[in-house]
Amino acid sequence: MPKRIEIPLGPQHPALKEPESFTLYLEGERVAASNVTLGYNHRGIEKACEQRSYIQCLYLIERTCGICSHSHTTAFITASEEVAQVEIPKRAKYIRVLIGELERIHSHLLWVGVAGHEIGFDSLFMYSWRDREVVMDILAMLTGGRVQYSINTFGGVRRDISAAQKEQVLKAIDILEERTKYYIEVATTETTMMGRLKNVGGLTYDIAMKYNASGPLARASGVTRDVRRDDPYLVYDELDFNVITNDGCDVFGRVVVRALELMESYKIIRQVLNNMPDGDLTVKVARKVPANEATVRYEAPRGEDIHYVRGNGTEKPERVKLRAPTMANLASITYMLDGGYLADVPIVIAAIDPCFSCTDRAITVKQLDNGREGTLDWNKLREYSIEWHKQRGFDAHKIKLSI
Amino acid sequence: MSNEEKIISELTQKFTFLNEKCVIVRPRRVTIEVDRDKALDVFRYLFSEQKFDFLSTIVGLDSGENLEFIYNINNKEGMLINVKVFAPKADAVIKSVLDVYAGATYYEKELEGMFGVKVDGLPAGRHYPLPENWPQEEHPLLKDWKPKDKELK
Numbered sequence: 001m002p003k004r005i006e007i008p009l010g011p012q013h014p015a016l017k018e019p020e021s022f023t024l025y026l027e028g029e030r031v032a033a034s035n036v037t038l039g040y041n042h043r044g045i046e047k048a049c050e051q052r053s054y055i056q057c058l059y060l061i062e063r064t065c066g067i068c069s070h071s072h073t074t075a076f077i078t079a080s081e082e083v084a085q086v087e088i089p090k091r092a093k094y095i096r097v098l099i100g101e102l103e104r105i106h107s108h109l110l111w112v113g114v115a116g117h118e119i120g121f122d123s124l125f126m127y128s129w130r131d132r133e134v135v136m137d138i139l140a141m142l143t144g145g146r147v148q149y150s151i152n153t154f155g156g157v158r159r160d161i162s163a164a165q166k167e168q169v170l171k172a173i174d175i176l177e178e179r180t181k182y183y184i185e186v187a188t189t190e191t192t193m194m195g196r197l198k199n200v201g202g203l204t205y206d207i208a209m210k211y212n213a214s215g216p217l218a219r220a221s222g223v224t225r226d227v228r229r230d231d232p233y234l235v236y237d238e239l240d241f242n243v244i245t246n247d248g249c250d251v252f253g254r255v256v257v258r259a260l261e262l263m264e265s266y267k268i269i270r271q272v273l274n275n276m277p278d279g280d281l282t283v284k285v286a287r288k289v290p291a292n293e294a295t296v297r298y299e300a301p302r303g304e305d306i307h308y309v310r311g312n313g314t315e316k317p318e319r320v321k322l323r324a325p326t327m328a329n330l331a332s333i334t335y336m337l338d339g340g341y342l343a344d345v346p347i348v349i350a351a352i353d354p355c356f357s358c359t360d361r362a363i364t365v366k367q368l369d370n371g372r373e374g375t376l377d378w379n380k381l382r383e384y385s386i387e388w389h390k391q392r393g394f395d396a397h398k399i400k401l402s403i
Numbered sequence: 404m405s406n407e408e409k410i411i412s413e414l415t416q417k418f419t420f421l422n423e424k425c426v427i428v429r430p431r432r433v434t435i436e437v438d439r440d441k442a443l444d445v446f447r448y449l450f451s452e453q454k455f456d457f458l459s460t461i462v463g464l465d466s467g468e469n470l471e472f473i474y475n476i477n478n479k480e481g482m483l484i485n486v487k488v489f490a491p492k493a494d495a496v497i498k499s500v501l502d503v504y505a506g507a508t509y510y511e512k513e514l515e516g517m518f519g520v521k522v523d524g525l526p527a528g529r530h531y532p533l534p535e536n537w538p539q540e541e542h543p544l545l546k547d548w549k550p551k552d553k554e555l556k
Contacts, residue, residue, distance in 0.1 A: 038509075039532035047543055082429075212457050212506035225457075230481030231431055295432065295475060295485060297459065306475060308462045323460035323510075331506040 002027045007342070011040050015346035017114070018354070026342060034337045036330065049320040054080050054289060055154050057320060062148050064322065065355055067110065070096075070103045071300035072322065073152045075307040078233060080154065082294035083311045086285050092156035093234045094276040098169075099143065099151050100234075101265045101272070105176065106135045107301035108258045108265075111353045112183060115255060118347040119196040124186065131179045138172050141165060156282030166273050173266050180262045187255045197252035201336040201348035204249055211331040215303020216261065217352050219245045220253035227299035238275075241268050251351040258353075287315050300325050302353045326354045406482060407433055410453060417448060434485045439497050442488045446474070446503045449486075454478050458504035461511065463518045465546045470495055470518055476504075490520060499524035517544040 010021040019040035025033040045064060049057045057076065064072045074096055081088060109132040116124030136146045142165060143149035143158075151157050161169075187193055203213065208221035218225060226243040228236040244260040246253035289311040298305045303325030312318035329352045336348050389395070404412075411425045411433065424436045437445050449455040455476045464471040474486040490497050497514075499522045500507050511522045512531040519542035529535065533543075542548060 035529075037529050039530070039534060042532040044543065050546075209456060210505045212459075212504065214457075225479065227481070230479065231477070231483065232481075294428075295462075295473075295483060297477075297483065304459060306459045308460075308473065308475070310464065319462070319464050321460070321462040327509060328459070328506070330509055 004032060009345065011037075015118070016349070020354070022337075022345070022349070024337070024342065024345065029341050029343070031337050031340055031342060031345065034334045036333060038330070046320055046322065049317060051316065053287075053315045054317060057317060058152060058154065059150065061320075061322070062150060065324070066147055067107050067355060068103060068300045068302065068305070068324075069148050070099050070151065071298055071305050072307070072324075073150075074100060074234075075296050075298035075300075075305050076309065076320065076322070077152045077154060078298070079294040079296040079307045079309040080289065080311075080317070081285070082296065083292045083309050084154075084285055084289045085292070086155055086283060088156045088283055089280045090235070090277050091160075091279040092281050094272050095157045095159075095161060095281070096152065097234050097236065097239070098161070098269060098272045098276075099139070099149055101268050102135055102139055102142075102169075103149075104265050104301045105262055106132055106139065107353070108262050109135065111258060111301075111350075112187075112255070114350050114353075115197075115251075115347065118350045119192070121192060121196075124183075127179075128183065131176060134172050134176055138169055141168065153282060155285040156280070158281070160281055161273075161276070170270065170273060173269055177263070177266045180259065180266070184256075184259045184263075187259050193255070194252065196344075196347070197250065197255060198248075199250050199252075200344045201251045201340060201351050202249055203332055203336050207335055208249075208332065211335065212328055213303075213332045214328045215300070215325050215353075216254055216257045217303065217329050217332065219243070220257045221249045222247045225304075227297045227304050231297050233296060233298060235272075239268055239271050251347055254351045288313060289315070289317070291318075302326060302355060303328060324355060326352065329354070405430075406480065407431070410482070410484075413453070414445075414448075417452075418445060421445070428485075431480075431482045432485070433482065434487065436487045436489075439488045439490055442486065443498050443500065443503070445486065446476075446500055449476060449484065450503050455482075455484060458500070458507055458510070459483070461507070461514060463514045463520070463544060465518065465544065467546075468492060470520055472497060472514065472520075474500070495520040496523055498522075501525065516542065518542050519545065 005026045007024045007026055009024055010016050011019040021037040023035050024031050045060060048060060052060060058073055061076045062069045062073045109128050113125040113128040116122065139149060140146045142161065143151045151159060203221050205222045208218045208223050222245055224243055224245050229243050241264045244257050244264060246256050291311055291313045293310040295308045305325055306323045308321040310318045333349065333352060337345060340348060407427045414425060415421050420441065421435060421437065426434045428434055455478045457477050459475040459477060462473040469489045469491055472488045475483060476486060477483040488497060497520055499511055501524060509531050511525045514520050515522055516530050516533040530537065
């Protein structure tokens with residue numbers, strides 16, 4: 001038997017974007033066994049929710065994740081509204097779907113970039129992240145925020161979509177669709193992509209089902225499950241879209257699924273904008289929420305996000321439980337790593353589009369050096385950063401940018 | 404007869420002790436309360452006969468004298484059954500469902516750490532999500548748990 005070498009990967013590692021720790025046991029260059037340790041990001045959001053009102057919880061839960069923030073708030077607030085037995089206006093449901101799909105585009109484009117980066121294809125990373133700016137600007141225009149949209153409120157949404165905004169979104173979607181077609185072509189014909197991604201990180205249909213994988217990871221193993229179609233929430237039962245699957249069962253299949261899902265999102269957004277009914281944005285909700293419970297499933301960009309809310313007749317929930325999609329896909333990770341090459345480990349981990357902050361539900365808050373609290377706008381933050389580096393001997397102004 | 408009613412009638416035919424224990428909350432949402440000793444049989448039946456082959460998560464709750472565990476299981480058609488299992492705090496032991504749902508490891512580890520329940524049949528290993536040096540007797544999601552560290556208050 002060849003000698004086994006134990007390699008720790010993480011919690012802090014250049015190939016990983018978030019703190020998680022893998023222990024890899026190598027035989028030669030192949031991974032013979034692996035295990036994963038998590039919890040580095042645990043912030044106690046569920047416990048904190050029990051001490052806050054529903055509307056405070058909403059903004060706290062938004063901080064669960066920096067990418068699928070809308071997924072978590074929508075799942076939470078839909079569950080809370082079900083507990084409170086409130087039916088929100090149809091226009092508000094349409095706006096929630098619109099933001100949700102824009103978020104999916106933003107997340108999938110981000111993932112295409114990360115996947116490119118992990119295999120050393122940094123041009124793809126730069127291209128897709130440049131295009132991601134288009135959708136982030138649209139989100140900022142519609143909601144006021146690029147990352148935390150805060151469009152949801154208890155009983156509806158905060159902001160309306162004007163006719164001019166609708167036109168701008170449609171225009172942006174046309175641009176993104178054109179770009180996505182290019183990515184689909186690159187992803188499916190480029191020899192580097194195929195060479196690096198085919199037959200890597202294999203996950204058969206049976207194993208995906210056995211370990212209850214979800215989202216694009218499961219769909220790339222031929223599992224035709226999508227909460228939007230199976231257990232429709234908001235207005236997904238009125239929309240026409242396809243559930244994309246692929247039988248590749250490897251990282252390449254996951255690229256194809258995500259790229260084609262982008263096209264479905266464009267389709268959904270056009271339908272939403274063109275069929276959005278007029279009407280109110282919110283309904284009034286009593287502050288005290290009855291003792292009742294609800295479970296809501298939501299198809300986040302990474303898979304099924306599930307929120308459970310139980311009320312107790314007061315202004316604060318009795319229990320809030322959230323399970324992010326990465327948690328469902330964790331059980332499959334070590335299976336996919338085993339038997340593969342060490343060099344493929346980063347892309348296999350990245351291929352589930354992991355979000356360990358969601359999974360651990362944690363947050364890091366940094367204070368200014370002197371402990372002062374306050375808000376910094378963009379310019380002040382920039383000045384602060386330049387000053388901070390200057391004090392440490394690095395002056396950005398001294399660098400000559402011209403050649 | 405709706406799909407929900409059909410599943411409940413087949414379920415109560417097979418397990419007579421589930422009579423009056425099944426509720427249709429809304430379309431595609433069913434709640435079942437089951438005794439912790441009989442839960443595994445119900446899970447096995449729902450998994451193999453009714454094809455509820457996907458365990459989404461396990462919700463733990465502290466409801467006073469009892470601990471409550473809600474297993475969210477669903478099928479291809481999008482129906483979600485919340486299977487509720489209770490365990491008194493004085494005898495906080497439940498059986499692991501790993502035999503039926505292989506992906507349950509992390510959900511059950513989370514219950515062990517957060518609620519201090521002993522999950523019978525769950526292999527020992529690293530904690531999740533609490534760190535390895537977390538005090539054994541502290542379980543943060545119990546209602547009477549308060550952070551001890553001054554800074555955390």
